Amino acid sequence: MTDIPGDIEQLIELMARLPGLGPRSARRAVLVLLKKRGALMAPLAQAMAQVALSARDCTTCGNIGAGDTCAICADPRRATGELCVVEDVADLWAMERGGAFKGRYHVLGGTLSPLDAVGPDTLRIPRLLARVAEEGISEVILALNATVDGQTTAHYIADVLGASGVAITSLAQGVPIGGELDYLDDGTIGAALKARKRF
Amino acid sequence: MTDIPGDIEQLIELMARLPGLGPRSARRAVLVLLKKRGALMAPLAQAMAQVALSARDCTTCGNIGAGDTCAICADPRRATGELCVVEDVADLWAMERGGAFKGRYHVLGGTLSPLDAVGPDTLRIPRLLARVAEEGISEVILALNATVDGQTTAHYIADVLGASGVAITSLAQGVPIGGELDYLDDGTIGAALKARKRF
Ligand SMILES: [Zn+2]
Ligand SMILES: [Zn+2]
Numbered sequence: 356m357t358d359i360p361g362d363i364e365q366l367i368e369l370m371a372r373l374p375g376l377g378p379r380s381a382r383r384a385v386l387v388l389l390k391k392r393g394a395l396m397a398p399l400a401q402a403m404a405q406v407a408l409s410a411r412d413c414t415t416c417g418n419i420g421a422g423d424t425c426a427i428c429a430d431p432r433r434a435t436g437e438l439c440v441v442e443d444v445a446d447l448w449a450m451e452r453g454g455a456f457k458g459r460y461h462v463l464g465g466t467l468s469p470l471d472a473v474g475p476d477t478l479r480i481p482r483l484l485a486r487v488a489e490e491g492i493s494e495v496i497l498a499l500n501a502t503v504d505g506q507t508t509a510h511y512i513a514d515v516l517g518a519s520g521v522a523i524t525s526l527a528q529g530v531p532i533g534g535e536l537d538y539l540d541d542g543t544i545g546a547a548l549k550a551r552k553r554f
Numbered sequence: 555m556t557d558i559p560g561d562i563e564q565l566i567e568l569m570a571r572l573p574g575l576g577p578r579s580a581r582r583a584v585l586v587l588l589k590k591r592g593a594l595m596a597p598l599a600q601a602m603a604q605v606a607l608s609a610r611d612c613t614t615c616g617n618i619g620a621g622d623t624c625a626i627c628a629d630p631r632r633a634t635g636e637l638c639v640v641e642d643v644a645d646l647w648a649m650e651r652g653g654a655f656k657g658r659y660h661v662l663g664g665t666l667s668p669l670d671a672v673g674p675d676t677l678r679i680p681r682l683l684a685r686v687a688e689e690g691i692s693e694v695i696l697a698l699n700a701t702v703d704g705q706t707t708a709h710y711i712a713d714v715l716g717a718s719g720v721a722i723t724s725l726a727q728g729v730p731i732g733g734e735l736d737y738l739d740d741g742t743i744g745a746a747l748k749a750r751k752r753f
Pocket of ligand 1: 413414415416417418424425426427428429
C-alpha cells in the first residue's frame, strides 16, 4: 500500500498475526484503534506492555499468572487431592468459568505429536508424575479435548500413571446441555447413546 | 472468571472492543499473545504505543498520517485537480491499493445521519467546499459507498457544490470484476443492466 505510514503498516502486520484476524480485519481493527487513539489504543498498548512484562508460566502447573506460582497453586483451599489435566491454559479458563472443579490443574501445553517432535518431556508429563508422587494426589481427571490427539495423549498419561495407584478418570462424553442432535456429529451421538442412563 | 490475573482480564476486555473480536476470540487472541510474549506481544504493544503517539488526522483532507499534513497532501505530484471524496480512511486505503487514482482525497469521516446528529459540519463538508474554492479543483469524484446513507450524502454534496462550477462525478456501478451474477444482489444487476455497453 503506497501511502499508509510505515508504523501503521507495521501495526497492521502484527495485528494480522492474531488468531481470527486476517489482513482485512486487521486493517479494520487498526482503523478503529486510530479513531480511538486516547480511549482504546493507548490503554490497550499499556495493558499489553504490562502483561508482556508481568506474565509468568506457573512453575508447578503451567498456568499463566503474575508470579512463579499461580493463584490456584498458591490457594491452600484447592489442595483437594484432585488434579485436572488439561491441554492448554484456554481449557483451564473454560473449566474455571464453569466453577465446578475445586482442585488444582496441570497444563500440558499441547498434545503428544511424534511428527512434530512433541514428546512427553515437551508436555510437562514428567512434572505431572512428580506432582502425583509429591502432592498427595488421590485422583487425576483427564480433561483433554475429545480429539484424536487429545485422546492419544490421555491414554499415554493413563499408562504411565498406571503404576502410581492414583485413580484416573476422564470427563463424561455426551450431548452438551442445550445441544440439538441435528447439529452434533455422529461420534458424539454414538458416545451419548452408548453411555445412556435410565430416565 | 475466578482465577485469571486482573491485568490479563483487563487486556481481554480491551481486545474484545476491537471489531471482529468477541469475548471468546479476544480470549483466544490474548492466549496467543501470552504464548508469544517476546516475539509478538511486546512488539505489538510497542507498535501500538508508537502509533497512538504519532498518528495525526491530516488537517487538510482527514487522512491519517504522521504529521499535520498527510503524505498524499504533501506530495506535489498529486495536485492533479482531481479530488476524490470518501467516507472513511478505510475507503482511501482501498482506493490507494488499486493505485488507479492519482489525485488527492477528502475524507468525510462518515455519512450524513440527522438521527445521530451527524450534519455537514461534523463531516468536514465545509472544509471540502473551501478546498474546492482554494486548490484549483476541476473535478470532484464522489466515491461514497453504494448504500442509502452514502448516496444521500453524495447527493447532498453534489447539491452544495452545484454553484461552484466544478465537475462532479461518481464511481461507475456494475458487476465487479470476477463477480458471479448468482452472488450479486438485484440492485447491482439492475444498475449494471441499465448502464450496459455495446460489446
Ligand atoms: Zn499453578
Ligand atoms: Zn491529507
